[in-house]
Amino acid sequence: MNQLGFPLLSLILWLPAAGALALLFVPRANAGLARQVSLATMIATFLLSLLLPLRFETNPMQMAVVGAPPVMQFVEEVPWLPIVGATYSLGIDGISLWLVMLTTFLGPIVTLSTWDSVHKDVRNFQILLLILQTAMIGVFVAQDLLLFYLFWEFTLIPMTFLIGIWGSQNRIYAARKFFLYTFAGSVLMLLALIALHILHRDAIAAVEPGFRGTFSFSQFVSDLRAGRLTLDTTTERLLFGAFFLAFAVKVPLWPFHTWLPDAHVEAPTAGSVVLAGVLLKLGGYGMIRYNLTLFPAASQWAAPALAVLAVIGIIYGAAVAFAQSDMKKLVAYSSVSHMGFVVLGIFALNAEGISGALLQMVNHGLSTSALFLMVGVLYERRHTRELAEYGGLWKVMPVFAAFSLLVALSSAGLPGLNGFVGEFTIITGAFRSPLLGWIYVAFAVGGVVLAAAYLLKLFRSVFMGDVSQPANATLPDLNRRELTAFALLSIPIVVIGVYPAFFFAGMQHSVAALVADLIAQAAGS
């Protein structure tokens, strides 16, 4: 159903791209104007996207009937490749609503951070950022599998250039590794996509001849539920595995995470913020949207094993983060640990787990972006990321220290801030889920302790102690731009911590529908 008359989602989707187009006309040398145009587009996209939660039906009329496809809102559908049955169809539901908001919210902040961090070839940098923004929003709103895959691969290109051109020392290696690693993962998904398409087309063509097959996600779901398309267990598990691998590389789940530290260390600040802020969420979103909805039986089967991987990721990420001497690597591994929580939440396969995972993705997006901004601020002033180089900055940069403390604590999961709400709901979900026992939770809670350990180590070595290095003594505190960026980020951090009900209400209906299907499938199979 589309509440509004005009195609809002397409507008939000293509506005950044239009901005990129406009930037082409800006003369290359004029960096200032390029930044202004890009910032203006980003802010416009965000303001436009504010319409989404306002007009979003928290409990649409259709009840969560088991077997009905997920109820999409702001739906747009235009035939795109009829011979294959692919349609340009957009739509969001509770699951993707907040992730789209996160993307559009981070947009202006990322552009704001480029003012100081990027000095060479600013115009192209902005163009790449805008294109990346379109690609990311595309992934969340696409309701057609082919369109989804198109945007999914498309996000790689600008990101690889961002790392490859504007990165630091061995950026080429990092960019190449990032591209190949993620691409290899998602090629399997393409295979599964096509297999699903063909299986579906043959199954339906048997009934109604002349059916040319389709890629529309809701059609797949309704046919699967109605039994028109049945996958035997091995095929379903294979398809599940293929989809899962692509998302696991992106999330990054434990064994597939080695590209993340290299990509983060080499990426420019803005690149890191976008990479950590949104790109990691594509994997998580994909798992919930595609793995759980399309292959519920396989999810039930695979959940315990994947939860083990997630828990290893939590502990492993935290431990390795603790041992890092490079700030960016520390924050990168902290993302591995936090996203481990998200995957644990997803594969708890119950309402608390999944909504906790969704909220934790938004939280992680906010707090890790702030952490990377923090590292960026220090890098621009001292051009080094080594912890040993810093000390006693609390006295030199008090405002900066205050924000960093807030962000570090939110990331460590202090109650009252956003991190805790997400993590606690995930742990509750994992504890109550029939598939996972209390042992998973015991280790996950260990992860919470380790999180405090490495984040406080970061905070202590940068801000506490006396000003050992003379260079640190004269560092200027946050300038106006950095201040607004941090302030903008800390508002939702506190708001989600104190009043998450608003966010949970948004995702309530879709998660309930998803969980109902999962239970029905589990009971059925």
Added chain:
Amino acid sequence: MELLIWLIPLLPFIGFLLNVFVIRREREAGLVASGVVVAAFVVTLIAVAMLAGMPPEERRIVSTAWEWINTGSFRVPFAIMFDPLTAVMALLITGVGALIHIYSIGYMHGDPRVVRYFAYLNLFVTMMLFLVMANNLLLLFLGWEGVGLCSFLLIGFWFERKSAGEAAVKAFIVNRIGDAAFILAMLAVFTYFGTLNFYGDGEGGQIGFLERVSDIAGLRIGPDWQPIFVSTAISFLLLIGATGKSAQFPLFVWLPDAMAGPTPVSALIHAATMVTGGVYLMARTEALFTASFTTQGWVAWIGAVTALLAGTAAMAQWDIKRVLAYSTVSQLGFMVAACGMGAYVAAIFHLLTHGIFKALLFLAAGSVIHGTHDTQDMRRMGGLKDAMPITFRTYVIGALALAGIVPLAGFWSKDEILAHAISHGHTPIFIILFLTSLLTAFYMGRQVALVFFGTQRDPGYHPHESPAIMTVPLIVLAVGAVIGGVINLPVLHWLTDWLEPVLHEKAGEFNIWLALIATIGAVGTGYLGWWVYTTNAARIKIGGKDPAYRYSGDIWEGMEEAWYLDRLYQRTVVAGFEQLANFLARVFDPQGVDGLVMGIGRFFGGLANGVRALQTGYVRTYALVFTVGVLLVLGVMLWFAR
């Protein structure tokens, strides 16, 4: 009435916000901060008065502000409550808190970041009030960790000092370990009771889990070879959480180091309020603890062991604040042991009196430090009784109260715990606790002798009495220490009756013989301690060994290091984790996982090189390969055509 109880935590929070965003000058910060806490104290008094007015069984006001988390079946309201137990705790927090705020104005005068100090102090009081007034475990946990955060900020207030930074981080992480167990306990409670609320919210809402503890009487969880009662599991996890926060046996190492923070902080956080959080938690959820016999045993023994261990350690300390820190750990041991034995009222009573006289001792120590230009090593003090008369007198009163001499508050509360121990047949614990009370008297006598008697060993400073703004709170607290015992005199039992609706306990009868023996013991050992350190005053050198070292040698050394527990943890747990982390970060991740990935890349590279060898350039080899191709195709055709 509901509006009123919301005011209690909100007032300090407003003070916090003002200090953070509005106030810049030191004078205003001090006044606003203290004023706000005093106001909170007054409001608490009014609330208590109104509560007293209500009939005993209805003495509970529950007020929900908004729906905090509501996803799926997991509903947690942001709700506070006010019942007799909370009232008593709130009185202690705001009362002692107000005095400490006033004292801080004087103590922290001239510190460059004093505005931020008062902001943290106000935030601490807010969080502590949330902790005691929460109506569900999650909000209690919010206060719990909030208090941990404030202790991190306040211990690390003078972050220039390396020791302060490390102590702050250590405190937070050790607390976090306890909190991890606390989270698990919350999960178990939620799974087996469906709600985290202590009590129903009045309007027929779901009744809290404390009223339905009987539901889980028979349930067992855990592996089938060793099934444990659900109630045991939950209460044991809560116990671990409490040991983390109230610095009991396994997790007490952070408290002595926390003395690196300013002294009023140690008085407020590490004597009166935060560390009592664990005891309050056990008292609040006593229904769970009494339901499982095994955990009660554990609680009692942990308390007793901590008391003894910390008592011995306190005897051998040189730093004036570390003595009091170990003494706090020891007294907390008393309270936890009391909870373990089911004497919750006695525990709360001791908590209150201890809160008063320990805060007094810390503040007096602070004024000693303030007067001697920040010297904390007792070996450099001595003979300060003439220079600082008020501090000396209040200090002695505090010391006597702690030692448990008859008229003073300490005696009554400690005696009640010991009486309960005997009457309920916990003789081994009684012996340990009795022995510890003697040790307590000894080290207080020692401290008084070292600090105030003899001659001033270090001429480097000339001591002066603290200004009025510091001594007035001392006097008020001293009065409190003297008359504190009246709260729950053996005959009157005000506190027992007051807490009856919450803790449902009957008053134990007064054991005269025990009282006599305890007092004689305390006076004796106290005098012994004082006598040893005044006669041997000459032998104490700055930086030298304790005169008692000649008799006991290594034992004394062991006691000073609190039986090397801290070093044990440092070497095993912390160092072990660092090695593991380094191994994973330096070896396993780059070579192992990454190696695997890059390995695949290299493997295909090798394969490609192999194939390249075929390109010899001779036409005939190509022809050869060509023929092989033809053969293969034919072979396949044959294979399928057969």
Added chain:
Amino acid sequence: MVPTSYYILLSAILFTIGVLGVLLRRNAIVVFMSVELMLNAANLALVAFAREQLGVEAQVLVFFVITVAAAEVAVGLALLVAIFRTKRTADVDEVSTLKG
């Protein structure tokens, strides 16, 4: 009537000899001749089947094969001459400048 299988057998033998010629001999011209031999073997098999199936089209095909073979030989030999003029040898192994 001679059964077709005999012809096929014969053409197989001739074809193999042609292949051996290509693989073994180093003289470019002999290699060329072997290729022509292989072509003829193929033609033979083709015609044998044509007779069996009475398919006149096969003959048309053979006709075309022969004409194209002629064109091919012409160009091939021209190449050979050009190479010979520059390298002064007809040995196949000498010509390995395009080494991989």
Added chain:
Amino acid sequence: MELILFLITAAVAIAGAVAMLISRNAVHSALFLLLNFGAIAVLFLLLRAPFLFAIQLTVYAGAIMVLFLFVVMLLGAEKVEDAPDRIAWQQPLALLLGLALLIVSVVVGLGSATTPPPDGEELIKFSDPRSLGELLFTDYLLPFEITGFILLIAVIGVVVLSQRGRKI
């Protein structure tokens, strides 16, 4: 009777091929190949394809072999293979492959030729060149023209390739 004739020609053809392979002298191998082509032409006759017999003789034996002889004589490349074989493992592997190829092609060939050769009325019509002609100039007119073109291009190619001196 026809069988005997077939056997003789087959033997001649194989002998010619083998001799072409073995002979050191390029000219001898060319002549042996000529013999082979003659044998194949006779086989075409046995297979009732007289027109092809004629074409084989005139085009293949006549034109192509003459061209070969001409080029061999021109280049004087009779004695070429004196240097030892450069690639050591070429010889044995080639023989092995040849053998394998033989076996495989024989098996494939025998497998397919199943129906017995027909005779009588259709066979006569089949062997009549008129039917070939009709087909060639009706259905296959276009390929016929194309082959014409190919020949033309071949000629131009040869002329261009044998340019002396002028750089293309």
